[in-house]
Amino acid sequence: MTLRNTLKLGLAAVALMTAGSAVAQLRAFVGATIIDGNGGKPISNGVILIDGKKIKAVGASNRVSVPQEAERIDVAGKYIMPGIMDANVHLVPWPSWTYIEFLARYENAFESIVEEGAQIALKHGVTTVFDSMGPIDALIPVRDRINRGETPGARMYVAGDIVGFRAVFTTPESIASASKAFQKRINDRFELNGGPDLLDKNPEQVYTEMRKYAQQVDFVKIGVTGDGGPVNSEIGQGNVLRFSPEQLRAMVRAVHDEGKIIQTHTGSAESLRISLEVGFDMGQHCTMTGRTRMPDSTIQLMLKNGYFCGTQWNTISPEEEAIVRANRFTATEADNGTEGTHFSLENEVRVIKAGVPILVSTDAGTIDPDVAKDFPNGAPGGLGGSNGLIGEAEFTNMQGMRQRGMTSMQIIQAATSNIARAYKVIDQVGTLEAGKMADLLVLDADPVADIDNMRKIAMVVKEGQTVNREALPLKPVLTSLEAMNPGPIRRK
């Protein structure tokens, strides 16, 4: 880090703290249309009264009185909704971590990268994120600093490894291109005690390991299948089960016994069904059933279990949109395609229509600028859109929801209250209601009229405080000029 950067950081931090201490205890946002995240009719000319970090009252201006001592913020003509949530991010960014250069260069800077990502999210109105894969030794400290108010950033919940995965150094090429010591060190940081060794344990051992594992994290994600497309493609393991149902049941029980939620990574219809049967709470990319149409019974089970569906939906082409509108899906299992794109789209429309609760879920993070040049069209698989950039991918994801037939109000819920319910934090965040965290997104235009208006951000409020969006990220790492223009730095 250069001196200039250090200074910038110092000054920004000072500014932040000052701003913080200057904030009034009571603040009232007055005159906006309020969309509370519960899906009901918006409140015109509303008032949101904030007491410290929390919401004290929400309602029409004729029903909520603003105390004299409150700071009064006039937001007439604006729209207020809950801060956006993202049910699936990778703040140590994937696919950057599949490049050795990224791992080596930033091995000692993962924390800074996580912090940067959480701040970019916040800058774009994303006030809460759920990190479902990454090294917890970098994620947890940043989560805690943000929670203690030592640094700004989206509120973080952390899962650590996708349990059962070897995260990195999985190809012969990467294994040949780095030292064994480095590979072990990196693999260990991603895997903790949740790596592929678990595959060999019996259910009892798995239960024991998973209780220990769950104690370290906020929620748990299991690699029910492998990754990378179906097994008869060249390298995919996406339809190969990794654990037995008994192992999975042991995991569900262990995580629930620790009072946390447990979610899936699945890549086939069969793995999805099993996940539902053994009692998972929610699933990522829940409509990815490979070359098999999702059975109706699976959708029924989702509804019965109150299963939440993370989406990872990208935008679709006009041709695909026409298929959706006409509800004319023609894929058959005999097509035998390697990617099952058409089944995915059909599945997606079906879960929406069935009323399965949908979640904004993106795989987003920052991205190494060098690596980004190799993915001009976004991350492999195109998940989450827009290169998987956090603060951008969420909007792409919502655009994809609109294209698949969701109403704006449904999408707003998918971005707020649904996620809070899925992660069992609805008592704290996800809607604009008295007693909840004052995470507000103030918009210049109506997101119900056009979901894309959510990008027209006037103000972001987190825990009652207005975010100094211009200052974020405080200390750019992957978005720094240095990372953008890497090369030898000549000392003076």
Place this chain on the structure above:
Amino acid sequence: MTLRNTLKLGLAAVALMTAGSAVAQLRAFVGATIIDGNGGKPISNGVILIDGKKIKAVGASNRVSVPQEAERIDVAGKYIMPGIMDANVHLVPWPSWTYIEFLARYENAFESIVEEGAQIALKHGVTTVFDSMGPIDALIPVRDRINRGETPGARMYVAGDIVGFRAVFTTPESIASASKAFQKRINDRFELNGGPDLLDKNPEQVYTEMRKYAQQVDFVKIGVTGDGGPVNSEIGQGNVLRFSPEQLRAMVRAVHDEGKIIQTHTGSAESLRISLEVGFDMGQHCTMTGRTRMPDSTIQLMLKNGYFCGTQWNTISPEEEAIVRANRFTATEADNGTEGTHFSLENEVRVIKAGVPILVSTDAGTIDPDVAKDFPNGAPGGLGGSNGLIGEAEFTNMQGMRQRGMTSMQIIQAATSNIARAYKVIDQVGTLEAGKMADLLVLDADPVADIDNMRKIAMVVKEGQTVNREALPLKPVLTSLEAMNPGPIRRK
């Protein structure tokens, strides 16, 4: 094939047919010690009376009378046991099929190779083999020709694919080194409708597919896990489940509904347990539990279910033999070895002691002479021993059983009646009893005194007829001079 070979084949075939037609309807082997395969005390000075293909009577010479018209064969001083069986062979030989050159050179000669293998087996006293993976379009026709007496050879039972496996062209290197058309053609021959596409099917679909599949074959083998060591080694998938228990149950039900037996390929303790719970009849390399000790409950379940264990045991070193004798296994799960060798050995001794029925089971076949040079110490994994050569590997396997503490009589049962019972063909073969096929191995020395005496073959009788061992294989392919010394053949 050269003219000389053609002539040799023709003459041999003639000799065989002549010999066949000259054989008496009734034949009596008189004076030998008879070990009937049931594990009981041998019969001294015994008589085996054969009527056509079958045994008419067995007993001490003072209890079985030999009709006047019977051909009387004096075998005083000899020992007679049932023909050896091998519970697991690959007549299209593995690992040769992992070399592109083998596949290309012999693509149109798989039948001849299968026939050659079946004849080499028979020559060495192996009268029945169970082929658990290979292209059925080559295996079935040879099986039928042997059964119809059109060509000599070990009696064959055929499974086709290991269901769920991509058999060949699984590495980036091999995929890069052959045309796509050729790869597809070969993959298709091995996979039929039992390839990796099944992973994507739901249990109902799997049931339907497996009934169709089972109709084509004699028994079925399922790839419950992948192959090649644990997943945290560089390429292994040996502890990764491929199917859900529901899919496996559907398979078991489908195969049983077709009246056939179903067996496993497993590579982990968890996959073995599931296989037992869903009702598999038997398992290959049943003691391969990776980096986890086999639980006692699994052994109990084997005993309760009457599960049969294929072994694939190689010989062990003197040091390992000492460990077995002292019953001092020191491996712990913390060792975290990649191969779990010590757990295997411990598991092996434990299943023997528990009384689980053990089977001679080898992975053997012939081998491409060029490929053999790359495996001077036998097949990868060292299974079955002696380069995995059929007619040789069986004896190595039995030697390994002896080293692990089995008695000669137990080993003889493992090579005969146990296998017949496992495959539910005990009404026809596997013991020397009236009504059964007259498959006899006449030995010059006592196999009970030393199991290695089984190599001292005086005579092989299959279905009542003495095998012309010198003539086998009739038409050498992989064991031909041409294959041994390949190169351009100049036309005259």
Place this chain on the structure above:
Amino acid sequence: MTLRNTLKLGLAAVALMTAGSAVAQLRAFVGATIIDGNGGKPISNGVILIDGKKIKAVGASNRVSVPQEAERIDVAGKYIMPGIMDANVHLVPWPSWTYIEFLARYENAFESIVEEGAQIALKHGVTTVFDSMGPIDALIPVRDRINRGETPGARMYVAGDIVGFRAVFTTPESIASASKAFQKRINDRFELNGGPDLLDKNPEQVYTEMRKYAQQVDFVKIGVTGDGGPVNSEIGQGNVLRFSPEQLRAMVRAVHDEGKIIQTHTGSAESLRISLEVGFDMGQHCTMTGRTRMPDSTIQLMLKNGYFCGTQWNTISPEEEAIVRANRFTATEADNGTEGTHFSLENEVRVIKAGVPILVSTDAGTIDPDVAKDFPNGAPGGLGGSNGLIGEAEFTNMQGMRQRGMTSMQIIQAATSNIARAYKVIDQVGTLEAGKMADLLVLDADPVADIDNMRKIAMVVKEGQTVNREALPLKPVLTSLEAMNPGPIRRK
């Protein structure tokens, strides 16, 4: 080979022999327009009188008298030119030989493949070919059988290896996918004593080795550079010199001392210059100078030395043709392209304009049908055109010459007399003149009017005998139904 094929072959052979013996000693082709290959004005209403294998007289019908006893063939309205020659073929076809499957399947059938290729060539009017790389143990015997009249086919001249090359098994992938024994056997057949070991020899040793080498072959080709594009592409060695000038001089001297011609494989301007300076007689793909424009001095040296240029020119796009017509080549060395396409085109036009003698030269051969499916747009590099199919690629090559500005008459010379002169066989073939071999191509339309009329073949005459074109190839291998539809052949 099926019986049907055998019969077909037998009958065809009989037909051929019969036809041969029935041919008159004296034959006169009367009435056609004669293009004698020397580039002069065609002779209208001409007569070619053949005596046995050779031409006895050529001229206008009023100047050549046809003896009474001569068989008189009326070809009024037709056009006669010398049989086409191809200065560079691979009868064991490249790129098929880069696929392990091809090598393994046909290891013992290379002779048959060579014969097939020579016959397909002849069928399409190509009466002489020069094979510049392939296993001589397969090429020489076929050459000799054709020369002895035992089988039909284009007249063959054989070089063996591209000296200094490791021909096959050069990639990590192929090395990993076949047995070491097989690799050695195949490498040895291609390399003889002309493989990469020569790189380590001093000039004196090289001279000795090359004299021995030259004795075995008809001409010699040296790998002056490696293959596969410039070295800063991923795998290329195309601009890397393999031999020192002294080694090259030793080679030139050795080959000339054996009375044979020596030619180059070059991939850079520098290697081309050196080749000219050390005295090579001719060069293949002589305009391939990589990312450097060919210097004028090099063209001057070509002219001074009487160097002949093999072309390997494919057809070009309309855009490229426009560039040629406008003579507006804009490539600069700063472009730094990896392929140097534009320099090639500019070089090509420049050597034509300078008057360097140009040769039809294609890299053609047959092609394994499976392999062909992986090259829908022809061989890698697109050399010679039309998938590099012999009997087709020659016409594509000539089409490319036309597009680059050569006249029809120049192209006809490039396909006939130039090649004969380059290979120093002009005393025997290459023109229609008394005393030369009677290799005639009788066409239905005028090739001078349109070079593509050369495809309108009425008759092919080789050494005085009319070729039974319908019967060729006598015994299809790569063009057989069996190769086209490979798979298991069920025995009856």
Place this chain on the structure above:
Amino acid sequence: MTLRNTLKLGLAAVALMTAGSAVAQLRAFVGATIIDGNGGKPISNGVILIDGKKIKAVGASNRVSVPQEAERIDVAGKYIMPGIMDANVHLVPWPSWTYIEFLARYENAFESIVEEGAQIALKHGVTTVFDSMGPIDALIPVRDRINRGETPGARMYVAGDIVGFRAVFTTPESIASASKAFQKRINDRFELNGGPDLLDKNPEQVYTEMRKYAQQVDFVKIGVTGDGGPVNSEIGQGNVLRFSPEQLRAMVRAVHDEGKIIQTHTGSAESLRISLEVGFDMGQHCTMTGRTRMPDSTIQLMLKNGYFCGTQWNTISPEEEAIVRANRFTATEADNGTEGTHFSLENEVRVIKAGVPILVSTDAGTIDPDVAKDFPNGAPGGLGGSNGLIGEAEFTNMQGMRQRGMTSMQIIQAATSNIARAYKVIDQVGTLEAGKMADLLVLDADPVADIDNMRKIAMVVKEGQTVNREALPLKPVLTSLEAMNPGPIRRK
């Protein structure tokens, strides 16, 4: 860098400067045995009088008078020789740079690594090094800082790229494991305008490029051949010429016209001969002739040209030492080994006996601690010994010289005056003579009695100043605790 390190650095720098400024202008080392590097008889009870940076007088104490004002250092019983020189180092260490992780982690720290290496060298008595391959943008600034006295370190001379080489990202595996942008950036830093693009240039262009190139560096090294063993090993290009003699001549002329010396990287007898003929001044690993014995004529040419031989000799086994003593080399060219080890050893003994001037030359540098674990037996090829660690490899190299038959005095010259002559800096360094730089190595034991006594360093003097050996390296990078124990650094 942690604060603690910063402080340590600051204090050390202060200490250094203080020490520097306190040094007397005149210093006399009195009483030691002096070995002046010229190979003559040592001077007992000698005096070396230093005036500032240079030697003012050297001689027996009775012939050199010590001025009153001089600081008098009593070194009775010690031995003084010139500072050691290393004719070939890589301060950005090879083979570390073949690992992506090293390149990525230290991309911006190459300067610090170079400085560290130069300081470790100095600490061990190596006062001058010649870096023959590495990124000059990191090497030159450090060279200059050392020359200006801003930081301690061995005196550096810098060559930049091995001209013609692609230094890094040469394997398919590494190319697949990093971003294209990163690869280009790193390749560019190593290659400057001396990379593989030069292969395509004509001699005139090469001359122009090389003059520009030579202006930037202190000397030039040419990749006359590629690297990695002979071409018929799997990946080697070590016997493949990269440039034509004309290109090489242009290079020699260009570099000489810039007043610098030019040296070779060669891997075959033929490339060595050419290098001698075109006028190279010296060669690295000059005895590496692959599978061909070095001709006598080549040795004669070395002597005639005054060619200097860099060695890269490792220690040899007792068996090899016995072969040397018996002068019984049995290798023949028919052996056809891939490494030519025996020819190397024979060549080595022959050049020593012939009197070719030999140089200590090691390929040494520091090494990434992670990478080092993958090379427990030293760098690939085992060059220079002891993992190629600078300050250690030089002694191993000298040990190897002793084993091959060189006397201690010859070895001392190989480590001092020979190198100075080879690089044409003998007027400044390499011997202890009046007017030369006062680079002294004071030893506790006699290096003539046992060359290994050179490790018993009492004092290192560079340019008249006693080196504070304990303080070096000032700022450890690859030898830091952080590099030794890498992992996440938690911020306070």
